[in-house]
Each structure stands twice: as structure tokens, then as C-alpha cells.
Amino acid sequence: MRETPTVKKGDVVLSMRHIAKYFPGVKALDDVQLDLRAGEVHALMGENGAGKSTLIKVMTGVYERTSGTVTLHGQDINPKTPQEAQDLGISTVYQEVNLCPNLSVAENVYIGRQPMRFGQIDWHRMNADAVKLLESLDIHVDVTKTLDSYSVSVQQMIAIARAVDMSAGVLILDEPTSSLDSNEVAQLFAIIRHLRDQNMAILFVTHFMDQVYAISDRITVLRNGRYIGEYLAKDLPELDLVTKMIGQKFVDANTQAHRPSKDYSTVRFVRMEDISKRGLVHDFSMAVRAGEVLGLAGLLGSGRTEVAELLFGVTHFDDGVIYVGNDEVKRMNPRKALADQLGYCSEDRKVSGIVGDLSIRENIMLSLQAKKGLRRIPLKKQQEVAQKYIDLLDIKTPSMEKKIGDLSGGNQQKVLLARWLATDPKLLILDEPTRGIDINTKREIENLIVKLSRQGMAIIFISSEYEEMVRTCDRIIVLRDRHAVGELTDNQISQDNIMKVIAGGVAQ
Amino acid sequence: MNQVKQKLKGFMQHKEAWAVIGILIVLLFNVFFSPKFFQISFNNGHLYGSIIDVLNRGSSLVIVSLGMCLVIATRGVDISVGSVSAVGAMVAVFLLKSAGMAAAPAILCGLLAGLACGVWNGFLVAKLNIQPMIATLILMTVGRGIAQIISGGQILTINSKAYAFLGRGYVFGIPFPTIIMILVTLGVWLLTRKTSLGTSIEAVGINETSARYAGISTTQILWIVYIICGLLAALSGMIESANVSSADGNNNGLLLELDAILAVVLGGTSMDGGKFYLAGTVIGALFIQTLTTTIYTFGVPAETIMVVKALVVIFVVLLSTDRVKNAFAKLTERKKAGVENAG
Numbered sequence: 001m002r003e004t005p006t007v008k009k010g011d012v013v014l015s016m017r018h019i020a021k022y023f024p025g026v027k028a029l030d031d032v033q034l035d036l037r038a039g040e041v042h043a044l045m046g047e048n049g050a051g052k053s054t055l056i057k058v059m060t061g062v063y064e065r066t067s068g069t070v071t072l073h074g075q076d077i078n079p080k081t082p083q084e085a086q087d088l089g090i091s092t093v094y095q096e097v098n099l100c101p102n103l104s105v106a107e108n109v110y111i112g113r114q115p116m117r118f119g120q121i122d123w124h125r126m127n128a129d130a131v132k133l134l135e136s137l138d139i140h141v142d143v144t145k146t147l148d149s150y151s152v153s154v155q156q157m158i159a160i161a162r163a164v165d166m167s168a169g170v171l172i173l174d175e176p177t178s179s180l181d182s183n184e185v186a187q188l189f190a191i192i193r194h195l196r197d198q199n200m201a202i203l204f205v206t207h208f209m210d211q212v213y214a215i216s217d218r219i220t221v222l223r224n225g226r227y228i229g230e231y232l233a234k235d236l237p238e239l240d241l242v243t244k245m246i247g248q249k250f251v252d253a254n255t256q257a258h259r260p261s262k263d264y265s266t267v268r269f270v271r272m273e274d275i276s277k278r279g280l281v282h283d284f285s286m287a288v289r290a291g292e293v294l295g296l297a298g299l300l301g302s303g304r305t306e307v308a309e310l311l312f313g314v315t316h317f318d319d320g321v322i323y324v325g326n327d328e329v330k331r332m333n334p335r336k337a338l339a340d341q342l343g344y345c346s347e348d349r350k351v352s353g354i355v356g357d358l359s360i361r362e363n364i365m366l367s368l369q370a371k372k373g374l375r376r377i378p379l380k381k382q383q384e385v386a387q388k389y390i391d392l393l394d395i396k397t398p399s400m401e402k403k404i405g406d407l408s409g410g411n412q413q414k415v416l417l418a419r420w421l422a423t424d425p426k427l428l429i430l431d432e433p434t435r436g437i438d439i440n441t442k443r444e445i446e447n448l449i450v451k452l453s454r455q456g457m458a459i460i461f462i463s464s465e466y467e468e469m470v471r472t473c474d475r476i477i478v479l480r481d482r483h484a485v486g487e488l489t490d491n492q493i494s495q496d497n498i499m500k501v502i503a504g505g506v507a508q
Numbered sequence: 509m510n511q512v513k514q515k516l517k518g519f520m521q522h523k524e525a526w527a528v529i530g531i532l533i534v535l536l537f538n539v540f541f542s543p544k545f546f547q548i549s550f551n552n553g554h555l556y557g558s559i560i561d562v563l564n565r566g567s568s569l570v571i572v573s574l575g576m577c578l579v580i581a582t583r584g585v586d587i588s589v590g591s592v593s594a595v596g597a598m599v600a601v602f603l604l605k606s607a608g609m610a611a612a613p614a615i616l617c618g619l620l621a622g623l624a625c626g627v628w629n630g631f632l633v634a635k636l637n638i639q640p641m642i643a644t645l646i647l648m649t650v651g652r653g654i655a656q657i658i659s660g661g662q663i664l665t666i667n668s669k670a671y672a673f674l675g676r677g678y679v680f681g682i683p684f685p686t687i688i689m690i691l692v693t694l695g696v697w698l699l700t701r702k703t704s705l706g707t708s709i710e711a712v713g714i715n716e717t718s719a720r721y722a723g724i725s726t727t728q729i730l731w732i733v734y735i736i737c738g739l740l741a742a743l744s745g746m747i748e749s750a751n752v753s754s755a756d757g758n759n760n761g762l763l764l765e766l767d768a769i770l771a772v773v774l775g776g777t778s779m780d781g782g783k784f785y786l787a788g789t790v791i792g793a794l795f796i797q798t799l800t801t802t803i804y805t806f807g808v809p810a811e812t813i814m815v816v817k818a819l820v821v822i823f824v825v826l827l828s829t830d831r832v833k834n835a836f837a838k839l840t841e842r843k844k845a846g847v848e849n850a851g
Contacts (some may be wrong), residue, residue, distance in 0.1 A: 314721060338723035352717045355710075357782050362707055369704045369725040376704045419722065 003414050006359065007073075009039030013201040014059070014090070014170050019068035021054055028054040032068075032227040034220055035200040036170055041192060042112070043216035044205050045234070047245055049301055049465060051225040052205055056172055061085040062091050093159045093176055101148035101155075106130035108147050109162045137161050138190050142148055153184030164195060171195065172203045177211060180279070180445060189215050207301030208481050209503070222249045238503035242299070246499070268323075269458045270342070270427050272311060275320035280306040282482045284320075288427060290487030293449060293459045293472035297466060297498050303482040304462050305347050308429045311460075312337045312344040314352075339370050343420030347431040347462075349409065353416050355404035360397055361386040363404045363415050368422045389418035394444065410437035417445070427458040434468060466495040478502055516696050523776025524788035530774065530795040530824045534802055542805055555681045558801055566688035566797030568593075568744035572764055573771040574696045575737030577789040580772050582733050583713045583781030584633060584640035589741040589768055591651025592625040593761035596742025597749035598655040601664045604671055611670035615746060622742020623735060625651065630734035634727045648765070656756030665754040675751030685747050692740065697786055699736075706784075709733060713781025767796055774824060795824075 007013060014036040021029040029051045036042050046052050057063040059070065061079030070077050072088055079085035082092065100106045106127045107114075115122045115129065130143040141159050147155055156176050163171060171431030173192070177185050192215060196202055204216055212219065212233070219236055221228040221244045228244050268287040275284045281303045288294045296304040309315045311322065322329045324340045337344070346352040355363055364386045369377055376384075386400045393414040397407060404415055413433060420428055430449065434442040449472050451457050463469050469476060472495055478486040478501040486501035488494075519525055538545035538558075548557035579586045600618030603609040609617070625647055630641035677684035698708035704763050711719040712729050720726050741761075749755045773779060774795060775788025799820055803813050826832055 153535060192636075334721055334723045335725050344721065346721050351715075352721045355715045355718050355722075357714045358707070358711060362711075366707075366711060366719075366722040366724070369707065370725075372704070374703045376702060423723075 007038040007199055009037075009199055011038045012036070013038050013073060015054070015071045016059065017069045017071075019055065019058060019070070020066045021051075021058055021063060022066045027101065027225055028323060029058065029065075029225050031354055032222065032225070032229070034059075034203075035230065036203055038199045038201050039196055039213050040217040041202045041204050043198050043212045043219045044203055044373065045212065045219055045241065045245055046222035050222040050245070052222060054225075055222070056092065056174055056203070056205070057281065059085070060090055060172065065153065080484070086166060086451070090172065091163035091170070092172040092174060093156065093163050094174050099147055099155065099159055099162070102146055102492055104132075104144050105141055105147055105150070105158055106143040108158060109133065109143075109165065113166075121454070133165050134158070137164075137194060139191070145401055151166055151184070153180045153187060156180070156188060158451070160188075160191060160195075161206055163259055164200070170201045170203070170483040172286060173209070174205050176204075177208065180413065185211065207299060209241070209299070212241075213238070239500055242318075242499045242503045245299075246464075255439050260283060269325065270311065271321075271323040272307070273321045273323070275307070275310055275317045275322065276313060277310055277317045277319075280315070280482065281310060281317075284479075284484055286484070288458045288460055290458050291453055291456045292475065293453045293461055293473045295469040295476035296460060296462045296479060297469055297476050298479035298502060300464070302479040302502075304479050305431055307479070307483070308346075308431050308460065308462060312429060314344075314346075335370070338367060341424065341426040342425070342429070343367070343423055343425035345413075345416050345420060345431060345433055347435075349412055356406050357403060357440050360395070360404050360407070360415055361399045361400040362392070364389055364400075364418045364422055385422055388419075389421060392421075393418055408437075411440035413445070414441070417448070421452075425457065427460065428452065428468055429460040429462075431462045432464065433461075434463060442468065466498045469498070470495055480504070523783070523785050524791055525776075526824060526827060527788055527791040527795050529827070530820075531791060531798055534795070534798050534820070538802055538805075542802070545802070545805060550681065551657075552676045553681055555683075558805060560683065562794060562797045562801050563686045563689075564683035565685075565801065567683075567685035568747045569691045569764070569767055569771060569797060571692050571740050571744040571747070572761075573768045573774075573789045573793040574692060574786060575733075576765075576768040577772045577775070577777055577784050578696070578700065578709060578733040578779055579640070579737045579768070579788060580779060581709050581713045581781055581784035582730055583716070584733070585769065585779070586644045586729070586734060586737045587641060587769075588625065588629060588644040588647035588651055589737065589763035590761035591648050591655070592622055592693050592738050592741040593745025593748065593764055594655045594755075594757055594759075595625060595651050595658075595745070596622045597745040597755040597760050598658050598664070599742075599755055599788045600671070600746050601659050601666055601749055601755035604668050605664055605666045609669075611668055611674075615674065617642065617679040618742050618746050621741055622738045622740070622745075624738070625742070626735035626738020627731075629738060630731035633734060634730035652667065652757055655755075655760075659755065659757055661667045661757075663756045665753055667753065671750050672753050673750070675749070676748050685751075688743070688747065692743070693786065693790055696736070700784075700786070700849060705729075705732070713784075717838055730779055734748035744817075768793075770821065 012035050016032065016034040020027070021033045032055060034052065034055065044052050044055065054063065058065045061081045061084050064080070072090070075340050077088055079090070080086055083500060100111065103111065109130045113127045117125070127143050134141060134143065137157070138155050139154070139161060141150060141154060147158065160171070176188060180188065190386065192202060206212060216233050218230060219233050219241065220230045221241065223245060267290055271287040273285050276282050284303070284307055286294070298304045310317045311332070313334050313336060316331060322332060324342070329336070361382055365377060365382050368385070383400065389395070390397070390400060395411050395414045395418070397411065404412055407415065417433065433445055446468055449459055449461060449468055461469060461473055473493060476488040476493055476498065477484050478488065478498060480502055488501070490498055545558040548555060548559060572593065576586060576589060596618040599621040600614045603614040603617055605609065629644050629647060632638045632646070633640050673684060675685060679687055700709065708719070708724050708729050711724060712726050716726055745761050749760055771792035772789050775792035776785040777783070777789065799817060803816050808816060
């Protein structure tokens with residue numbers, strides 16, 4: 001273990017000042033500050049794209065900062081690699097355990113620095129040391145067993161033990177709890193508290209609000225790569241935190257000008273009852289009616305996307321029932337969902353939406369063709385359908401034979417919408433359909449949602465921009481920490497209320 | 509002049525261009541050094557000549573390569589085709605010889621053996637999500653073992669005229685394998701381009717996740733391509749074995765997988781999957797065969813044939829890489845700029 005200067009609780013150990021990191025065309029970080037103090041757990045908060053990971057990567061030498069200073073125990077540092085950062089006393093434990101699952105626990109703890117004896121590994125000492133280290137953290141495992149014989153949470157703890165043993169100064173935990181259940185989280189927190197009491201400076205990143213308040217002393221909020229502020233956790237109410245993270249103003253929060261008329265039918269097209277999936281969604285129920293726009297609101301990781309994926313059968317639920325019409329569905333998959341007239345525009349266009357090298361026409365036809373099976377839709381008919389949606393959605397392209405990968409984000413999104421509209425769905429799930437596209441296209445898509453619902457389509461709408469949800473949704477279910485925590489209807493629907501429910505309050 | 513340039517540019521944009529150029533280079537070589545290469549004669553109702561020989565001997569490689577092409581389009585690879593071709597040939601020959609079966613049902617059984625191999629590979633890749641290279645490695649090694657167990661470790665020879673016709677027969681003066689090759693090419697083309705299968709295969713190869721989210725059964729698609737590949741491998745193995753009226757578990761289709769992969773890649777289909785080019789694959793396979801035949805015609809000693817082949821292949825593959833292409837593009841641009849400046 002390396003020598004670290006003795007520190008008192010509350011001393012600033014690591015300080016980042018005026019940090020900027022530019023990528024070509026993007027300011028990922030702009031004048032960001034962060035102070036980590038000994039004996040404190042510090043939460044780094046922000047929505048997707050706020051710059052949390054970039055900041056951590058700058059701190060740990062993965063990225064080189066564009067400007068700014070980093071001091072550790074008052075001395076300027078500039079680590080070029082994670083290894084160098086670790087040697088300085090900054091360790092990171094990532095969301096995915098990056099140890100070797102097929103080596104023993106002890107080997108994992110001491111890999112690359114095994115105690116040697118006569119030029120050979122001193123197994124006896126290594127195992128004994130490992131036991132001592134893990135016991136000191138209250139982790140009781142057989143160190144000679146392979147790492148993968150333990151659960152992810154235990155692996156996570158072993159990773160932390162390894163990190164702590166190597167460098168005692170600063171510990172960074174990047175979303176360590178995202179795949180753990182509540183018991184496992186409690187165990188992990190016990191260890192974090194233990195380390196905090198030993199005067200370590202700990203940086204904790206998570207998407208779960210409850211966990212932030214359960215463990216952290218101080219909170220730094222980032223938004224769009226900018227520093228919003230540092231607060232004591234006990235002085236920052238949840239609602240304020242959410243507001244700071246999202247940064248939307250409340251001024252016109254109650255406008256409902258473009259809300260559709262809500263004369264939808266009473267027929268529930270799809271129902272989910274007590275749907276659970278370990279680590280993703282807990283006991284979620286909802287029903288959506290023909291002609292209704294149902295919003296799913298919540299922070300990233302709250303379970304909103306997970307619900308959509310479970311409904312469309314991309315992932316499979318452990319418990320609960322889904323009804324489509326009157327039919328009970330035990331196991332959903334995208335093919336069945338397609339046959340049942342469901343459609344799903346997924347959150348990540350690039351990863352699970354477009355087929356980049358295929359043409360616009362082929363991309364539009366993909367789902368309809370999949371529904372029809374092996375018999376190829378005649379080219380002429382394909383061109384008709386593609387042209388219809390290119391006109392309807394105003395997709396800007398010189399030709400329908402152009403590769404979809406060459407289009408702008410907004411136009412790609414329209415092609416994906418066209419793909420699902422072409423299948424004539426009764427329920428369309430739109431997960432972040434407006435992310436990363438220009439304001440005009442956003443408006444067009446919002447209007448389209450309203451129009452489609454008036455024509456009798458059921459729509460589930462997921463967005464991080466509550467403003468557009470308020471404008472388009474008839475009803476909003478709010479999720480938080482994998483649960484549904486509230487439902488807003490009629491004049492309850494406002495940004496203000498969404499945030500209050502997310503923050504754990506009650507809507508007015 | 510400019511029009512020619514435009515056309516040439518258009519041609520070079522086709523993925524198949526390099527395979528065509530490869531063939532042309534080898535043919536050009538023959539024009540100067542072995543004009544006999546182009547002689548075609550008609551004896552006893554059969555066409556003869558080096559060109560005919562290429563189309564005849566190359567047909568089994570073309571057939572295997574077409575199956576390989578579909579597999580590679582899904583971002584996979586099937587390295588068991590050589591072994592599967594040996595299994596197919598062995599099953600057919602064994603049934604002819606030991607069970608006294610007629611040629612047609614024996615050939616059918618050979619195809620069934622290939623189908624079974626394809627089902628197995630497809631199961632490993634599509635259902636168990638094993639990496640294609642590893643999944644097909646199993647059958648690559650085990651296949652030859654199976655073939656040897658069937659024959660008791662012997663090379664089986666037979667005397668069936670009907671079976672030999674598969675590899676040596678002529679119809680309307682055209683070698684029968686060539687006819688099979690044309691029919692298979694046509695069949696694969698119809699199956700992939702006249703149904704939705706081709707686009708589905710490409711979608712799976714380009715972005716499997718998107719394809720699945722769009723409602724395509726990626727499992728089904730993967731399974732289908734491995735089955736087609738197994739079937740075609742067995743067919744090609746039987747053509748080869750019929751040509752010599754014997755089956756050899758150890759040597760039938762040895763290193764066939766490498767030639768097939770090469771044919772596919774030369775033909776413009778990327779190992780990263782996605783868009784696939786059937787015509788390119790056929791031309792790529794014929795290029796390899798043209799090269800082999802040319803080398804043989806020259807009486808190059810057997811031990812150096814591999815070296816010559818390797819050199820030509822390296823040359824063609826190098827020419828088709830992005831780096832060399834970009835370098836060429838830069839070079840021509842500079843020349844153009846130079847001319848303009850001078851003017």
C-alpha cells in the first residue's frame with residue numbers, strides 16, 4: 001500500500017478547477033469544478049450527456065483535459081493513464097466489474113502484484129493477505145474460489161477491496177449499484193461507509209435518487225457539460241436537485257395548449273399487470289387505450305425504457321402478465337409484438353434502430369416485410385409505401401435509395417417512424433423520438449403523435465423533455481427507482497408536478 | 509475520352525471490380541504467354557479447352573462459395589465446409605458401395621448429411637450464440653473423423669457410371685458440373701433476391717440488434733444460411749468425389765474453406781457482414797480456378813504452385829484495400845491538379 005499524507009476528515013484531498021474538455025465540435029466539459037474531501041461521500045449528479053463520465057475520465061487519465069488544473073493533496077497532477085492515476089492514489093470501480101471471472105478471488109485482488117517468493121508466486125501468503133484484507137471490509141468469501149462463483153454484488157465489493165488496497169486516497173465508484181438489488185445495495189453501502197470512516201474521499205455516481213440521499217454527504221451537479229453547483233446533501237431538497245439536473249424553467253409549465261382532446265375509447269388495448277424483471281422494473285402495471293397518449297416520465301435509469309423493452313419483448317419479464325387485447329401473453333418477443341400490431345421506436349437510433357448500410361426504402365420496409373414473411377413485397381409496392389411516408393413525414397433526401405446512414409439524425413428518426421407506421425400499428429411506443437434532433441422536427445413529431453392518437457392509435461411516449469410530454473400526453477405515469485410512483489391526469493399534468501412526483505412529493 | 513473515364517470510374521465503384529480485374533490480369537497473361545489457353549474445340553460432342561476446364565473444375569468452388577457468401581453476409585463464417593464436403597461425399601459413396609443404393613437416392617442422402625451438418629452449425633450459432641468461427645471449428649475437426657468412421661479409415665472407390673456423371677458427365681456438350689453450378693447460382697439468386705431473405709440477411713449482418721427490434725427473427729435467418737451452406741458444401745463434395753469415383757475422408761475438400769472465404773472476399777463481400785455480392789463471389793471463385801489452371805498449364809512445379817497463388821492473391825487483395833485505393837485516388841488527383849496547373 002502506498003503512503004498517503006495523513007488527512008483529517010473534511011480536508012480537501014482532490015480538487016479540480018476550471019476543467020474543460022473539448023472534443024472536435026463538442027464542449028464536453030466547460031469550466032467544471034469538483035472538490036473531494038476526506039471522510040466524505042460525494043455524489044456526482046447529472047442527466048445523460050451532462051459530462052459525468054467525461055469528468056471521471058479526465059480525473060483518471062483516460063482523457064487528457066483541454067484546460068484546468070487538478071491537484072491531489074495540494075500538488076498539481078496530470079495522470080496520462082488510469083495506471084498512473086492509480087499510482088497517485090486515485091482508483092476507479094466501474095459499473096461492469098472488470099476483473100477476471102475465471103481467476104480466484106485472491107488472484108483478482110493481487111493480480112499484477114502477487115507476492116513473490118524465490119521467483120514464484122507465494123500462494124500461501126497471497127491467500128492469507130486476501131482473507132485479511134476482505135475480512136477488514138467485512139467481506140466473507142472463500143478467496144481460493146473463482147470470482148464468478150460469487151454474485152455481481154460480491155464481485156463489485158471485491159473490486160472495491162482491490163482498489164482500496166492499491167491506493168488509499170481517492171475512490172471513484174461509477175454506477176456500482178446499477179445491477180444490484182436492494183439487499184446487495186445495502187451491503188455495498190455498508191462497505192462504502194466503512195471506507196468513508198477511514199477518511200477516504202469517495203466519489204459516487206448513480207442514477208438512483210434514494211441512494212444519493214442514503215449515502216452521500218455532498219452533491220455536485222453538472223448539466224450539459226457545465227458546473228451547476230456543489231451542495232450539502234442535507235441542504236438540498238430532492239425537488240431542487242431534480243430541477244438543477246434537468247434545468248427546465250417552470251414559467252409556462254402549465255400550458256396544455258396542444259393537448260389532444262381526450263375522447264379516446266374505453267377499450268384497453270394493452271395491459272401490463274405487476275410486471276417485474278430483476279434489477280430493471282418492479283411490479284409495474286399500466287393500461288393504454290386506443291386513441292390515448294400515455295407518457296412514461298422519470299429520470300434516466302428509472303425504468304421507463306425498461307418498461308417499453310419488456311412490453312415489446314426485447315427483454316423478458318420474470319413475473320406478471322401482459323394482455324394484448326384480450327389475449328394473455330406469457331412470453332413476448334419483437335416478432336410476436338409486431339404480429340400483435342405493436343410498434344417500438346427504440347431509444348438508441350444507432351444501436352437498435354437504423355440498419356445503416358441499407359437504403360431508406362429498405363429501412364422503411366423492414367418491419368412490414370418481416371411481418372409479411374418470406375414473400376417479397378414487389379418493388380413497385382415498396383416504392384409506393386416508401387414514397388408515401390417520405391412525403392407524409394417530409395423526409396429530406398434526394399432519393400429513397402440513399403443509405404439511411406447518410407441522413408441527419410432527425411431524418412433517420414423519421415424513417416424509423418415510417419418503418420413502424422407502415423406496419424399499421426395499434427400501439428406505438430416512442431422512446432425518446434426527439435432526442436438529438438432539431439427543434440422543427442421535434443415539433444413535427446409532437447404534432448404527428450397527437451394526430452395519430454386522434455386517428456385511434458394508442459401511443460406510449462417516453463421523453464426526458466417533460467415540456468413536450470406535457471404538450472402531448474393525456475396521462476403520465478411517473479417512474480422512479482424502477483417503480484411507478486405516481487400517475488398524472490388532466491390538469492395535474494405539468495412539468496412542475498412531474499418533477500415533484502419524481503422527487504418523492506405528491507402532485508397537486 | 510472523358511466518357512470512358514466516367515465509365516471506368518463507375519465500374520470501379522462496383523464491389524465486384526477487383527475480382528473481374530483479377531481474372532482479366534490472369535487472362536491477359538495467358539494471351540501473351542499461352543495463347544492456347546483460349547482454344548475451344550468440340551470433340552465427341554464435348555467441349556474442350558482451358559476455359560471450359562476452368563468452368564468445369566471451378567464449379568465445385570463456386571457452389572461452396574455461394575453458401576459461404578450468405579454466411580459471411582450475416583457476419584459469420586463457416587470453416588467446416590471442407591469437412592462437410594468430405595462427409596457428404598463419403599455418405600453418398602458409402603451407400604453406393606456398401607448398401608448397394610442407386611445413385612440418385614445416394615446423392616440425396618449425401619445432401620441430407622450436408623443439411624444435418626448445417627442444422628448443427630446453425631444450432632450452435634443461432635441458438636447458443638457461439639462465435640461462428642468456434643462453432644464451425646467443431647465440425648471442421650469432427651467432420652473428417654465422421655467421414656473416416658463411415659469408411660473404416662479407407663479411401664472408398666466405386667464403379668458407378670451414374671454417380672460419375674455428376675462429376676464427369678456432359679449435357680449438350682457442356683460439363684455437367686458447370687450446369688449444376690449455373691443452376692445453383694440461379695437458385696441462390698432467386699432465393700435471396702426474389703424473396704425477402706436477402707435483405708433480411710443483410711440487415712442481420714449490418715445491425716443484428718436493429719434487425720431484431722424491427723421484428724426479424726434473427727435466429728431463423730442465421731439458421732437458414734448455415735443450412736444452405738451445409739447443403740451446398742455437401743453437393744460440391746459429391747461433385748469432386750464423382751469426378752474421381754472415390755471418397756477420401758482425409759483429403760476431400762482439404763482447405764476448401766479458405767478458397768471459399770477468399771472467393772467471397774475477392775468478390776466484394778466484407779468479412780464484417782452486410783451487403784453481399786453473389787456475382788462477385790462467382791467471379792472470385794472462377795478467378796481462383798483460372799489462376800490454378802493457368803499455373804498448371806505452365807507446368808510450374810507442384811511445390812511452387814502455392815507460392816505463385818499466394819503472390820497473386822496478395823497482389824489482388826492489396827489492390828482492393830481502402831488504403832491502397834485512397835493512395836491511388838490521391839495520386840490521380842495530384843496528377844490532375846498538376847495538369848491543370850500546367851495548363
